[in-house]
Amino acid sequence: MIDFSSYDRVFLLTDEQVAKCCLPVVCSDLGTPISDVLVLPAGEQHKNLASVQRIWDWLFAQQATRSSLLINLGGGVICDMGGFAASTYMRGMAYINIPTTLLAMVDAGTGGKTGIDYTPMSEAGSTASLKNAIGVFAEPVDTIIRPELLSTLPAEELLSGYAEMIKHAVLQNPKTLAELLNYDLRQVATPDFGELIRRSVAFKQSVVEQDPHDKGRRQILNFGHTVGHAIEALLLEREQKSEVRNQKSAKPHGYCVMYGMVAEAYLSHMICGLPAEVVSTLNRFMLENYGTAPVTCNDFDALLRLMLHDKKNKEQGTIVCTLLQSVGQPVTGQTVTPEQLREAIEYLC
Ligand SMILES: NC(=O)c1ccc[n+]([C@@H]2O[C@H](COP(=O)([O-])OP(=O)(O)OC[C@H]3O[C@@H](n4cnc5c(N)ncnc54)[C@H](O)[C@@H]3O)[C@@H](O)[C@H]2O)c1
Ligand SMILES: [Zn+2]
Structure with a gap:
């Protein structure tokens, strides 16, 4: 069980699909109130700097501090991107992953590799991006595996x-x-x-x-x-x-x-x-x-x-x-x- 008492507030990041199928069940027995939820569009095409900026803007608007916690609820895209946004927000706030795809449970959700795909300015407008080109190594405080979340996958x-x-x-x-x-x-x-x-x-x-x-x-x-x-x-x-x-x-x-x-x-x-x-x-x-x-x-x-x-x-x-x-x-x-x-x-x- 996570000791939530060491954080001043808890925020949750997810995508539109996961918000429908997993968010209600996770919120009901998480053991802590969530201060606010940010729902991003689903898909690899959104694993980019613009989405990270949305996450940072949201954290600033919510006045999240370095003592706040971010929960990433989703597949590898949300875990990678949320981990990166958290580890760079005010030089790093804690995050945990609750992976909802099997790939994220066994791979993306652990190991501390966070990041996004990146399109250099010189290629602006191009659909091609460099996969996982920007990121940091930053371990989550915990990764919570709940196999029952796979039932809708x-x-x-x-x-x-x-x-x-x-x-x-x-x-x-x-x-x-x-x-x-x-x-x-x-x-x-x-x-x-x-x-x-x-x-x-x-x-x-x-x-x-x-x-x-x-x-x-x-x-x-x-x-x-x-x-x-x-x-x-x-x-x-x-x-x-x-x-x-x-x-x-x-x-x-x-x-x-x-x-x-x-x-x-x-x-x-x-x-x-x-x-x-x-x-x-x-x-x-x-x-x-x-x-x-x-x-x-x-x-x-x-x-x-x-x-x-x-x-x-x-x-x-x-x-x-x-x-x-x-x-x-x-x-x-x-x-x-x-x-x-x-x-x-x-x-x-
Ligand atoms: N950091 C690492 O070590 C590492 C390792 C492997 C992969 N990755 C990254 O992981 C990403 C791929 O992860 P992914 O395959 O989980 O993709 P994803 O996060 O895009 O999820 C796939 C789709 O499934 C939906 N979904 C998620 N959970 C669901 C559920 N329980 N029920 C129904 N739908 C659900 C999502 O909304 C999305 O549309 C890639 O960006 C890859 O680079 C990172
Ligand atoms: Zn792989």
């Missing part, structure tokens, strides 16, 4: 978060991975599932504690994300260029991570000796739950271009991934050649 969002749980399991041990691969996903929002979430979060926390500022060990959490981010960016580019109005080709982040994990498991087999059986098991799970990756071998050049721009590469012109020697034994900083990548993408298509 669309199935696609649930699967998106589940991919990050699979990633944590792949990094942990074969037993946890088998448990998740065989879990009946209709059981989410039950106490049983809550236990799986808590174990996934505990794993992430244990990694973050060893390397809070992402300089070494924490990079194991990038497994699946080198290829995954490139697929995510490619689908977004395609959607923005599409001539067909409202044609949706982008996929939730976790879907792209699932495709990326299969490609990187294949690379792990080639480079680090990961048993082929692990690659085929992950591939089967992907096909059954996330469908085929929405890329073809013709996309290789575009994917390569995007991977070469990945901010995780330390040297220009190289591609660096976290790979696996076995389930539970990740290795960071593995350089991959374009030829090896081509083979991995071919496996994925």
